[in-house]
Amino acid sequence: MYNPTVARLTYRAVLGKRRAAILFVLPGLLLLIAAAVRSFNGVDDQVAADVLGGFAIATMVPLIGVIAGTGAIGPEIDDGSIVYLLAKPVKRSTIVFTKLIVAIAITMAFSAIPTFIAGFILNGNGQQVAVAYTVAALVASIAYSALFLLLGTVSRHAVVIGLVYALVWETLFGSLVPGARTLSVQQWSLSLAEKIGGEGLIGSDVGLPLAVTLLAGVTVVATWYAGQKLRVLKLAGEE
Structure with a gap:
């Protein structure tokens, strides 16, 4: 199911100069924010949870x-090289499957690791805040990768649509509108974080069993449908 050649080509495509620059900017910004907040506020568990939840999980991971x-x-x-x-x-x-694994690996590396480091900067992992949000970043990375891989197979405007989804639905509606939270990957991942972090510091509107079911379901269905879309994509000369 995993092809090393496809993986190598995919890593090269995703980690090209332009995309790599963007990938490094977001984690760097998170670490700068964490350092600044720590210097001004000292160690505060709730502030640490607010920073990691408000920027790392709500914004950085989906982007x-x-x-x-x-x-x-x-x-x-888009360019036909497929x-x-x-x-x-x-x-x-x-x-x-191979492209999904690559997307997951890159998303985890550029989101979960900086989240963990930022958590330690903010409060030294007090009340397991750093670990809790790192777990949230890891599981969210899987679902987001599957969703946006699917989007890349069905639309030539995948990046634009993905950015609108990440910035409007996940960051705005997923954080602020109660009814929309149930359909937010962010909230599903926070449900797992809530079970790990200190009581009252992390909240999610979705119960853990439902969150796990939705995360697994979205990942499987999105991956399957992406495979179907690629399977019916015709090459020149195919009938």
């Missing part, structure tokens, strides 16, 4: 997911 998920396949479809990959004797389900 990195957009870059990695859409970048894993979208540009190849035909060279599809012409190889590699199953299309293997191509999708």
Whole structure:
């Protein structure tokens, strides 16, 4: 199911100069914010939770997911170079699975690791805040990668749509509108963080069993449908 050649090409595409620059900016900004908040406020568990929840989980993780998920396949479809990959004797389900693994790995690396470091800067992992939000970043990375990989297979405007989703739905509605929170990857991931972090510091409107079910369901369905879309993509000369 995993193809090293496809993985290498995907890493090269996602970590190109332009995308890599953006990928480093967001974690760097989180660490700067964490350092500034710590210097001005000292150690405060609630402030640490607010920073990690408000910026890392609500903004940074979905944006990195957009870059990695859409970048894993979208540009190849847009410029037509995907035909060279599809012409190889590699199953299309293997191509999708491999690209998903790459997208997940990149999203986790550029979101979960900085979240963990920022948590230690803010409060030294007091009340397990750093670990809790790191777990949230890890599980959210999986769902976001699958969603945005699918988006890259169905639309030529995947990046724009993904940014609107990340900034409007996840950051705004997913954080502020009660009814929308149930349909937010952010809230699903925070449900897991809530079970790890200090009581009262982290909150989610979604129960843990439902959150796990939705995270798994979205990941599986999005990956399956992306495979279906790639399977019906015709090469020049195919009937």
